[in-house]
Amino acid sequence: xxSSKLLVLASVVIAGLSVAGFVALxxxxxxxxxxxxxxxDIQRGAYVARLSACxxxxxxTRNGGQVLAGGAPIKTPFGTFHAPNITPDKEFGIGNWTLxxxxxxxxxxxxxxxxxxxxxxxxxxFERMTDRDIADLWAAVxxxxxxxxxxxxxxxxxxxxxxxxxxxxxxxxFAPPDEARDGGGANPMDRGAYLAGGPAHCGACHTPRNLLxxxxxxxxxxxxxxxxxxxxxxxxxxxxxQAGWTKKNLIYALRTGLMPDGDSxxxxxxRVVNGGTRFWTDGDLDAVATxxxxxxxx
Numbered sequence: 001x002x003s004s005k006l007l008v009l010a011s012v013v014i015a016g017l018s019v020a021g022f023v024a025l026x027x028x029x030x031x032x033x034x035x036x037x038x039x040x041d042i043q044r045g046a047y048v049a050r051l052s053a054c055x056x057x058x059x060x061t062r063n064g065g066q067v068l069a070g071g072a073p074i075k076t077p078f079g080t081f082h083a084p085n086i087t088p089d090k091e092f093g094i095g096n097w098t099l100x101x102x103x104x105x106x107x108x109x110x111x112x113x114x115x116x117x118x119x120x121x122x123x124x125x126f127e128r129m130t131d132r133d134i135a136d137l138w139a140a141v142x143x144x145x146x147x148x149x150x151x152x153x154x155x156x157x158x159x160x161x162x163x164x165x166x167x168x169x170x171x172x173x174f175a176p177p178d179e180a181r182d183g184g185g186a187n188p189m190d191r192g193a194y195l196a197g198g199p200a201h202c203g204a205c206h207t208p209r210n211l212l213x214x215x216x217x218x219x220x221x222x223x224x225x226x227x228x229x230x231x232x233x234x235x236x237x238x239x240x241x242q243a244g245w246t247k248k249n250l251i252y253a254l255r256t257g258l259m260p261d262g263d264s265x266x267x268x269x270x271r272v273v274n275g276g277t278r279f280w281t282d283g284d285l286d287a288v289a290t291x292x293x294x295x296x297x298x
Contacts, residue, residue, distance in 0.1 A: 035099050038131050040139025048137040051284070052126070052199035056275035057227070058083045068144050069093075070151030074120045075229040078213060079156030081120040089146035102138045103131075108176045109166075116166040118154070119174070119213060127176050128198035130183045173214040184287070192291025195284060200276075202288075205232040205268065221292070226268035237293050247289045254278070254285055 049055055060071035070085040087093040094102070101112040109123035110116055117123060129137075159165060181198070184191035196202040205226045207215045216222075223234035233239070240250065249260045254277040257265045265273055277285065 035103050035131050035135050038099075038135035040099075040135040040137075042136075042139045042143045045136035045138065045140025045143075047279070047281075048133045048199065049140055050276045050279040051133075051195065052129075052137070053201070053272060053276045054086070054137070054141070056271050058086050059275070061271070061275070066145075066147045066149075068141065069147035069149060073152075074227045076120060076213065076225075078160055079154060081118060081154045081156070082152045083121075084151045085147060085149065086141055087144055087147045088142050089148050091148055092150040093146055094141070095146060099135060099138050102141075103134050106134055109170060109174060115163055116170050118166045119169055122201040122204045124174055124215070125198055125201035125204060128181045128194065130181050133183065133199060169212065169214070172212070188283075188287040188290040189294060191284065192287035192289070192294075195288050196291055200288065202235065202292075206235045228268045230267045232268070235292055240292060247286075247293050250289045250292070251285045254280070254288070 055067065057072055057074070058068045058070050059065050060069070063071065065071050066087075068085070068087045070083050072083045074081040074083065085093045088095040090096050097112055104110050104112070105117065105121075106123055106126040106129060108127070109119070109121065154161070182190075182194070184194035203215060203220060203224075205224055206221050207217075208219050208222055208224045209215055215224075221235045221239075223239075224232045226232045233243070244260050246260075253259050253265070254273060256278070257270060257273040259265065264270065
């Protein structure tokens, strides 16, 4: 019932803004970054893929899918999205893309042809990625075998299925950066802020959203909905402590999937660990835990 109401509301908003000519107004977006001079490192890029959950989202492991060939479902109140094929296949993947196309997708939420992506693709977080991380990730993605197979189409109803829907959403809720970001360096707090708010996109699931699917930034990490439709708990410092978490057992859980009570993560979080955080360096696990347990998360 709640999903039906959301669909109706979103449809009304999109229709109203379209009629008003809202979407036709020129969008003042910063010029996409030029990364032509940045040489990507495949090995480091493979690690960035683990940091950013590329493998988790773009590999349908539950159905035996090939690496980065897409298909993993992302359930939302607006319908089910399927992560696309991002192997270097020229027909169904991104084999015809350039590094600049890739950077534009990550930081501006746009395809090489200028089509807006749905926010199920967390470009609102990836826009914080450094040029180095983007170039390295691009090198790694291009090193996997191409898979000549399309991902399943999204299962969303009209008018949300049109390009107008993500265009409206971006105009209302998304402002791409006008300069490259910093990766946080050696300071654990800064590095943790970069990871949690950028490539690791913790807030994509753990922050509540409004009726149009935009994050409630005033309630950051206060709990939300995971990619499989399950409830994602609050991960503010107070919420973590009240739930019995410590910095040490959080790091252990992100490494092993085992929680303090001896139970293991399930659903989306289990996939995050299996495809991502268990491969993280000790330094990055410590940085994220340091940041999440800070009294004030910037």
